[in-house]
Amino acid sequence: MNTLMILMGISFLFPMYWMLNISFKTKSEVYNNPFGLPEQWVFNNYGDALEKFNFPRYLANSVIYSVGTIIITVFFGSMLAYCFSRMDWKRKNLALSYISMGLIIPSQVVIIPLLIMTRDLGLKGTHMGLILPYSAFALSSCVLMLYAFFRSLPRELEEAACIDGCSIYQTYFRIIMPIIKPAIATQCVLIFMNTYNEFFLAFILGAEDKIRPLTVGLLNFFVSIGVSHWGQIGAAMIITSLPTILVYIIGNEQIENALTAGAILK
Amino acid sequence: MNKLYGNKLAIFIFAFPALLLFTVFVIYPIFPEVLISFQKNDGFRNMGYVGLKNYIDVLKNDTFWRANLNTFVIVLLSTFVALPVSLILALVMDRLSEPIRRFFKASSVLPAVLSVTVIAQMWIAIYEPMWGLLNSILRALGLDSLALAWLADSRTVVPAIAVAFLWQYLGLNALLFYTGIKAIPKTYYEAALIDGAGFIKSSIKITIPLLQDVTKYLLVLSILGCMAQFAHVRIMTAGGPGDISRTVIYHLYYRAFSASDFGQGCAIAILFVIECLVLTFLINKFVAREKIEF
Numbered sequence: 001m002n003t004l005m006i007l008m009g010i011s012f013l014f015p016m017y018w019m020l021n022i023s024f025k026t027k028s029e030v031y032n033n034p035f036g037l038p039e040q041w042v043f044n045n046y047g048d049a050l051e052k053f054n055f056p057r058y059l060a061n062s063v064i065y066s067v068g069t070i071i072i073t074v075f076f077g078s079m080l081a082y083c084f085s086r087m088d089w090k091r092k093n094l095a096l097s098y099i100s101m102g103l104i105i106p107s108q109v110v111i112i113p114l115l116i117m118t119r120d121l122g123l124k125g126t127h128m129g130l131i132l133p134y135s136a137f138a139l140s141s142c143v144l145m146l147y148a149f150f151r152s153l154p155r156e157l158e159e160a161a162c163i164d165g166c167s168i169y170q171t172y173f174r175i176i177m178p179i180i181k182p183a184i185a186t187q188c189v190l191i192f193m194n195t196y197n198e199f200f201l202a203f204i205l206g207a208e209d210k211i212r213p214l215t216v217g218l219l220n221f222f223v224s225i226g227v228s229h230w231g232q233i234g235a236a237m238i239i240t241s242l243p244t245i246l247v248y249i250i251g252n253e254q255i256e257n258a259l260t261a262g263a264i265l266k
Numbered sequence: 267m268n269k270l271y272g273n274k275l276a277i278f279i280f281a282f283p284a285l286l287l288f289t290v291f292v293i294y295p296i297f298p299e300v301l302i303s304f305q306k307n308d309g310f311r312n313m314g315y316v317g318l319k320n321y322i323d324v325l326k327n328d329t330f331w332r333a334n335l336n337t338f339v340i341v342l343l344s345t346f347v348a349l350p351v352s353l354i355l356a357l358v359m360d361r362l363s364e365p366i367r368r369f370f371k372a373s374s375v376l377p378a379v380l381s382v383t384v385i386a387q388m389w390i391a392i393y394e395p396m397w398g399l400l401n402s403i404l405r406a407l408g409l410d411s412l413a414l415a416w417l418a419d420s421r422t423v424v425p426a427i428a429v430a431f432l433w434q435y436l437g438l439n440a441l442l443f444y445t446g447i448k449a450i451p452k453t454y455y456e457a458a459l460i461d462g463a464g465f466i467k468s469s470i471k472i473t474i475p476l477l478q479d480v481t482k483y484l485l486v487l488s489i490l491g492c493m494a495q496f497a498h499v500r501i502m503t504a505g506g507p508g509d510i511s512r513t514v515i516y517h518l519y520y521r522a523f524s525a526s527d528f529g530q531g532c533a534i535a536i537l538f539v540i541e542c543l544v545l546t547f548l549i550n551k552f553v554a555r556e557k558i559e560f
Contacts, residue, residue, distance in 0.1 A: 001358060001361065001362070002362060002363065002366050005358060005359070005362055005366060005370050006366060006369065006370070008355075008370065008374070009366075009369050009370040009373040009374060010373070012373045012374045012376060012377060012437060013373050013376065015388045015389075015391075015392065015399075016376070016380075016388075018388075018391070018399065019388060019391070022391070030397065031396065031397050034397040034398075034399075034402065035399075035402070072287070076283045076284040076287065077284055079279075079280045079281075079283070079284065080280065080281050080283075080284035080285065082280060083277060083280035083281045084281075086271055087271045087272070087273075087276070087277050087280065088271050088272050089277050089281075095281065095285065098285075098288075098293075099284075099285070099288060101292075101293070102288060102292050104490070104542070104543075104546060105292060105296075105539075106490060106493070106494045106542070108494045108496065108515045108518070108538075109299075109535050109538060109539055110292070110295035110296060110299060110535070111518075111519075111522075111535075112299060112302065112522050112528055112531050112532050112535065113294075113295035113296075113298040113299045113302070113532075114291065114295055116298065116309075116528075117290075117291075117295065117298075132287065132290075132291055133291045135287060135291075136287045136288050136290065136291030136292050137291070137292060139284055139287065139288050139292075140288070140292075143284065168271075168273060168276045169276070169279075172280075193379065196381075197379075197380075197381050197382060199382050199383070199496070199497035199500075200494075200496050200497065200515070203496075203497075203500070204519070204523065214381060214383075215381050215382060215383045215497075216383075218381065218383040218384070218387075219383050219500075219501055222383075222387055222501075230391065233387065233391075237384045237387060237388065240381060240383075240384055241380050241381070241384055244379055244380055244381070245376075245380075248372075248376065248379050252372055255375075255379070256371065256375065256441060259375070259378075259438060259441065259442075260441060260442055260445040
């Protein structure tokens with residue numbers, strides 16, 4: 001069983017290895033010798049791909065979208081979650097069900113009104129035009145997960161802070177925020193993963209070249225060179241995946257924990 | 267404490283920004299969407315209300331039904347093939363030694379972490395008719411007649427896309443199942459062990475029934491994910507050949523943005539929401555929902 005599972009594990013990695021292999025081959029060698037090691041190693045596929053494929057800009061855009069979405073979602077989402085778990089207000093349960101509706105509304109559904117709205121609000125062609133919808137759609141699961149986390153926290157700390165004369169804002173930002181760091185870190189990883197790899201909204205709302213994220217920019221590159229030059233396609237794929245793979249190798253356990261956080265909560 | 271938690275202004279400051287953002291970009295758009303679905307609208311202006319015409323046009327169009335069928339095929343493959351495979355992988359993962367399990371976890375989750383564009387393009391290479399991985403394997407096995415042009419053949423294109431899409435998340439779903447398995451206390455298995463139940467028997471009698479919660483969560487998640495499938499279709503075939511491999515969301519995209527008919531696009535969106543609600547309702551009705559506490 002062990003051997004079988006090792007083979008299966010390798011089969012998940014094989015396509016990536018194959019692309020790496022192809023990225024060092026000439027245009028014609030891909031057709032004649034798709035699987036063997038390159039007969040002559042060609043390195044200029046990478047240079048050629050980078051010339052036509054504006055990797056630094058797309059990467060920068062992807063990072064702007066991900067980080068922007070994380071900041072807005074985690075900052076406002078954690079405040080709302082705290083408000084749900086601790087504060088007393090009349091329509092709290094109603095608001096909780098309201099925010100849960102976000103879990104069943106796929107972002108694809110409202111793409112047409114979203115496009116019209118970003119146009120009317122003057123957000124078209126700006127990074128904010130994607131960051132705000134991303135944040136709004138990321139809120140539901142962020143709020144619900146942090147809400148569950150807050151409820152498991154004992155209230156004693158805040159009571160002590162209250163007796164010491166801290167205001168609610170001081171209590172929240174000085175005492176609570178540092179305690180919930182692990183939960184916040186999980187949220188950051190989750191939101192980063194989802195935003196960095198998001199395709200549909202980016203494809204429609206981020207269509208202009210200067211604000212394109214990697215997912216869409218890479219597709220445009222593939223479309224522009226057609227399916228003839230696989231050496232360059234392979235090179236572009238490796239360049240695009242390298243940052244993700246590095247992050248994944250370094251933060252493997254943290255990422256796995258974040259990805260499974262939602263399932264445990266259920 | 268009450269002073270701290272009952273402060274009206276503080277409640278407003280804590281709750282308002284998130285609720286506003288959520289309302290503006292998630293809830294509010296549904297209203298113009300319904301409105302536009304009754305308009306003749308080219309994306310820039312409303313050219314008059316046309317009643318149910320958009321809905322009728324959408325429902326009369328064969329491509330819409332073809333798109334629904336394709337989406338349904340992907341949902342079925344996910345529910346009855348991909349999820350069970352993930353469950354089996356998770357059950358086996360539980361039996362592995364720690365280093366091998368760690369290797370398997372890391373490698374099988376990697377595709378889910380990589381960009382959809384990379385994965386979908388990689389599968390174009392796998393399905394390539396002349397030198398692609400799949401046909402090379404088939405030819406090496408002497409099955410030349412089975413070496414098809416997978417993405418250009420109307421019989422195979424939808425399952426081919428579904429396999430690429432479902433493969434990407436196979437390992438992640440297995441990891442989620444495995445997390446559920448780990449949460450089951452080992453004492454449940456001790457009695458079974460004494461009774462001489464093997465791996466398969468204890469999996470069927472103990473593990474799988476106790477995984478209900480996770481199973482249901484993954485079922486809802488994967489069904490909604492399959493319903494909303496767009497990226498892999500866009501990258502691998504752009505809905506082709508012709509319009510044969512469109513999914514519902516791809517059809518929506520095409521009507522709204524390529525054919526510049528926002529009215530029909532919104533009508534498709536509303537119909538899609540209804541489909542999703544019906545599916546969610548069916549899952550809730552037919553999949554038992556008992557919270558299991560260990």
